[in-house]
Amino acid sequence: MSDGLGRRDFLKIVGVGGAGAAVAGCSTDKVERLIPYVVPPEEVTPGVATWYSSTCGECASGCGIRVRTREGRAVMIEGNPGHPASRGGLCSRGVSALQGLYDPDRVAAPLRAGAGGFEAIAWDEALALLAEKLGTGGRSLFVTGRKGPAEGRLLDRFVDGVDGDRVIHDPLDDSALRAAVDIAFGVRALPRYDIAAADLLVSFGADFLETWISPVSFAADFAAMHAADHGEKGRFVFVGPRLSLTGQNADEWIPARAGSEALVALALAGELVRRGADAGPYSEMVSRYALEDAADAAGVEPEALGELAGRFAAGGALALGPGLAGHHQGATAANLAVLILNVAAGSLGRTLHIRAAPETEASSYAAIDGAIAAMRSGTYGVAVVSGTNPAYSLPRGSGFAEAFAAVPFKVAFATALDETSALADLVLPDAHPLESWGDGLSHGAREGADRRVATYAVRQPVMRPVPVYDSRPMSDVLLETGRRLGHDYGAATFQEYLRAAHDARLAEAGFAGDPDASWRELLRAGSADYPDPSPAVGALQAPAVAVDFRVPFLRGDGDLTLLVHPSPRFGDGTHSNRPWLQELPDPVSKVMWQSWVEMNPATAAGLGLRSGDMVRVATEHGEAELRVWAYPGIREDAVAIAMGGGHTAYGRFANGNGVNPMTLLPVAVDGASGTLALVSTRARVDATGAWRRLASTEGSSDQDDRNVAPAVALSALGHAAAEAESDHHGKVRELQEAGGFRRVETEGRAEDYPLPGSDFGEYAEDHPRWAMAIDLDRCTGCGACVTACQAENNIPWVGENQALMGREMHWLRLERYYETVDASHSGPLDIRFLPMLCQHCNNAPCEPVCPVFAAYHTPDGLNAQAYNRCVGTRYCANNCPYKVRVFNWYRYTSENIPEPMNWQFNPDVTVRDNGVMEKCTFCVQRIREAGNRAALEGREVRDGEVRPACQTVCPAEVIAFGNVKDPDSRVAALARDERSYRVLDAFINTQPAVHYLKKVTHHDVDEGGH
């Protein structure tokens, strides 16, 4: 190139040669407008985030959230650390509320069904029509989901006012457990579990880390109970036919047959009674149950149950279950048996507390069945549906859809049309929980010295309703309709109603202070404790009803039990239209976008099947075609399908993906509680001869001697020094001798930096060295971090077709490795989770291969990717041993993300599109934000001030982040821990900045090469 003509100038001339006009650099000549506020909102500073405390509305757990807004838009949801139940954690579904808010399939205006489908009408017309029909259209039925206490009360008053009936449908409510508590203790309430206080935790199938009662708070408690601490570690035993994500976290698995939970629990209680324990009025009854009989019914070894009984006898135990996935026709009996076992084990008053408390309870299926029959017989002139989708989540045999369709006038309050609201005559666009007032009750709060049992949480709108949708909150519509019908609820808006309820509660509690200040404080904090005066129940009462504990009858003639279970991602299917969740690999199977049937590899081999083979799963009630996924964590006599797939009328991301297993189920009900049974039939599985690829991110479930996720036995902890030089990885030696790499010894201590032999670890004196510690002993593999990362960093999704080609955009993924999984015997279980993200290596293999210096190392220890330099050679990804760099092959961002979902984009992070390599940045935008703040205040960044998105949602406090050069920082302390290791570092000397802490096992493990 000639003198004076630089590379950039040359490229510029070449680039614009034909256009005849030179456009300099990156500037644009597009006219852009700066739109100021007319009157600025007080709390908004342009460019500075405003946070609001609120309550998550995605399920009935009522976790506390903090919502980050920028210029009036919600852009991120994190957990609220001040919430007593969720304690700062959140799940993927909670984070994905943003995609419900900006859902492109939301209803934009009131709709009225006409001859040619729905027609948009004005709100006035819709409200007039609603009032007219409710006033004169005949008796009305309200079918709703579980609502917050204030909204529920308003709804009940409204229903009374129009002389209607209300049923509450929520497939995720454990009504069998409530019924069992009622029988056992005479109190109709969910038990309070103090998991953190237990030494032995036994789940009879309850998925308490996924969908059961309050998974986020349970995950925090579980981590506290199960993480190794000063040489002690709680033990978790899972009893059940299939390892859910919760089951995968167990230390031992007793693969008991579905339906045998009651017999196993009673036999264990009987064994305890025989050893001298007391089960109150049930003592005599349980002592007749023998371990051998139970083992026979469960298809497991009697010795395993004997050993478990011994562990129960040692005290400090807590038994949970059987939970939603275990609901069969004997669900109440099974729950009762587990409660009896808890009493026999002395758990009542220690780890299990029974206390009457305010709760929102779903109706039993029996009540819903009655409503269906009444709809069919023409009792109702009007049916109103809100917050629930029974046409999808009830079995076909229930006849809901037909009966609902037969009602003369149907109204749906809905944010988006689903299978039920699509049948309505009038659709009223409901506001999203992030746009509306409300409240919630949480049950996860630990029973502390102050005996707090109920947490009351308030929900406030975090932004004005998304303006492209003309939505109104149902509660406000009810108030308005009530006015038109001449009813008075004492409030013009639901905000006033909520405030009045708050004042009434204050008056009741004898509060003498300023109610306005109290309300403001409630809004700021998000929640308040309401000490509950009702006394704890101390003993079992004699049963008032006869309970049948036998293994329930399964319908059908197949030889495989069909296990239908709520999905950890979609729940009962409510969250299926969220691309983040569709693309979040299922925590168990790692499959995205599709449905699959889980089958033991031995069963599959017996049928000549392998993963990906299309099979026809048939019951007497329906059949479905889907892919096989061979899973060693399921009994050989069972197959499992998750709920949430197979939507037909929900939205663009849900429709047509997968299979709805409810279509395979009969209407089978647990007699004692009226709960719909999810385990009620056998299924036949026949090959179709076709094979289709699973959209799976699971590269390998086997560590292949790489020891990526090593573990250490509890008994070996504290002896690290002795083993340090024991056969120090032959492989490393081989590599070194072969001239591969020179190992640099470091334990991550601050004084070790810069590391000798490292050309890329030269960190300036006045810079921090950012590093992360990930405690694998606490990680439950739930994947909340993955969704939080995606939300924070404007990461697009690729969709099923691209996923099938092995393409993905996640910056953070959860690897899952099987070490010991055996469905044919009871025994130790060892499944390991490993959150894998950019390791920010000191000695990064990606950096030297980049021809344009897009991948480089920053002075504060980040492995950075300069997007505007990247030309997309992808050499870096090829050279990354951790497979954490992702490439945007097509216009995943601009084409996959429709309006207004892109409103969620984080303005602090560059939006990338095709041709650019990207990866975890350690949330550099948060590092820079904290740095800016610290610089303005003339101080250093404090330890714990920078929290990457993955860390902020993790309920189990797995992740720590900070400056490893500061010996007092938490991350440095963890990096010095004897369990600390760095993935592949011993083999290839990459010197990562991510320090993992080994999982701790109760059984002996081969520690391998770290």
Place this chain on the structure above:
Amino acid sequence: MWLATAAGASPLLVAAVFIGFRQAPAGISSPEAGEAYSQTQPILFPHDTHAGQFTIDCQYCHFSAERSVDAGIPPVALCMGCHLVGVVGGRTERAQAEIAKVREYYDSGTPIPWKRIYKVSDHVKFPHMRHVAAGVTCQTCHGQVQEMAVLEEVAPEAADLRMGWCVSCHLERGASRDCTVCHY
């Protein structure tokens, strides 16, 4: 284009969406495209009168420059602080006509659709507050605004806000030259 237009690139656009546009009141002409870019502001706001003649501090109107990444575009209500009817009404006929437009915008609740003059690329973060705190004057990047009757990008280097110009200043002042200080 490699880098899609970020939603966050012009966050103030958001404000408009939430306030909601109404029809522009009669009498406010929308500037036609094709005229000189800087000449076609909806209101001919004279920076020289405000910042020069009356020496109003830049941050009186661009109020968030010292605490935010964004300097802030003054809300219409801020204009009305001085330009309420009967307070500051303008000395020339032309000024009076322009001020009347401001009042019209305010009275009708319509934000003023200013044309953007300065814009860094979407993949660049420019935290105003750090530069203000470091003593970089507004004029360093924006030119002698207090002398401009019509705001224009200053020539030559700062005009297109190229990276070399940023880096040279960072070099001179000993500020970080790390890419991720601005690019992330």
